[in-house]
Amino acid sequence: MDNGEVDINDEVSETLVPHICCEFQVLSKTDGSASFFQGSTSVLCGIHGPTEVKQSKQQNDKSAIEISANFNTVTHSCREKMLQEIIKNTAETMIITHTYPRTGITVSLQALHNDGSSLSAFINCLTMALIDSGLSMSFLVVAVTCGIPREPDKPIILYPSLEEEKLCVSVVTLCFDSVNYDVVTSYTTGTFSILRYEQALLQSESAGRRLVAIFEFIKRRSSDNCS
């Protein structure tokens, strides 16, 4: 681990992330698609692009990214709109939009089963689908969810389930880039101390490195299967 890379067979870091399962090319009519299983939470993502867009939505220097994310909630509120904006901004960071001016890239995300840590599952699924789509990317973005329990001495829970999230006083979702592992996106609910946040940052960074190793492994294996 001297150069920061994580060995996929490392037993210690195995405990950092839940069981990840990912399949490419699940949808036949899209340019890129992936179904992503993160523990019990699963998400499906389809990407169309670069495609033609209306004049009003066209941007001269880059591609216009449109996200539609269905969180499977009973009532639709502004909260879903806000989360969609967060996912859209993360996608814009990943994709080198200047490669595709005056076009549009449409991303559709659908939650299949929500057992907690849904925002990170969405962003991880988005990353996988983008790999499948072949769009130019500056780096991968991996998302980690931390649950901070009410009691200050209890350890931070990585990728909490729905039940565990209810017992936590706050839930922090962090996204890291795969090059320098700096924070790209952060979204929190609830309150926590600065110390807890720093603990969450450290632990999520380790989990993020593990996740990038897993993604690279999946990518290599799927391209081996194709050739």
Add this chain to the structure above:
Amino acid sequence: MAEEFASIHLEDYYAKFIEQDVRPDGRELGEFRACSLSVGNLHPTADSSATVRWGNTMIVSGVKLELGKPTDENPEEGFIVINVEMTPLCESRFKPGPPSAFQQSVGQYIEEILINSGCIDLHQLCIKSGKLSWCIYCDIMCLNWDGNFIDACNVALISCLSRLKIPQLIIDEESDKPQINDDIPLRSLEIGLFPISSTFAVFNDSVVIADPNLHEESLTNSTVTITVNIEGTICGLRKNGGSSIKSDQLNVCLEKAVNRARELTQLIEQL
């Protein structure tokens, strides 16, 4: 000459200033703009009101108390409804009509800042469990947009709510109608420690500047909004994608946010 250069090459114009650790408006990289606050401007139409001038950004907020029926899920709680208006008056990018995704997202985040912090216990708004409760309607309107809308809105909202006075009600047994009890003085809304937000922007992938104005916001796709109270408890940390920020830069921002929270809490409490 400088104006022409700024209008054509805004990025290069700003880069030249950032190299010298200053900004075109004379502020240092980590300096916030002065915030001035006045309250009670919309009296007596609004039950509580405040106007915030944050540099050139101007926000007016008004709060009205209404009676309503509590929801079935929370029969012991009242509710707070926050509505944020961004009209073409404040900035040309906003068009008349239904709010865009950006407007909805900003409005939702301002509501989340307040609710996340848990500073207002909604149980104090309940009059009769399951039947009657107070509903606080907050309207926030932007008059001039010069960047950092979220922080200015937050200050306006908290100032309004901290000054809100709630009358005591008696429910007439016969007609079942509520009436204001004039004998008992109005009580203040109980608020815990104020959640104060501070926004930073990551410029040029390496430099972090505090409190971006309109030009600076247009140059960057990456802002961090940190909400803290004076005790240093983080009530929210949102980074909306864009260029990444290093953890040591984040720590510096956290420190600045706590200091700013102390300054602004003092300002709000003083008036």
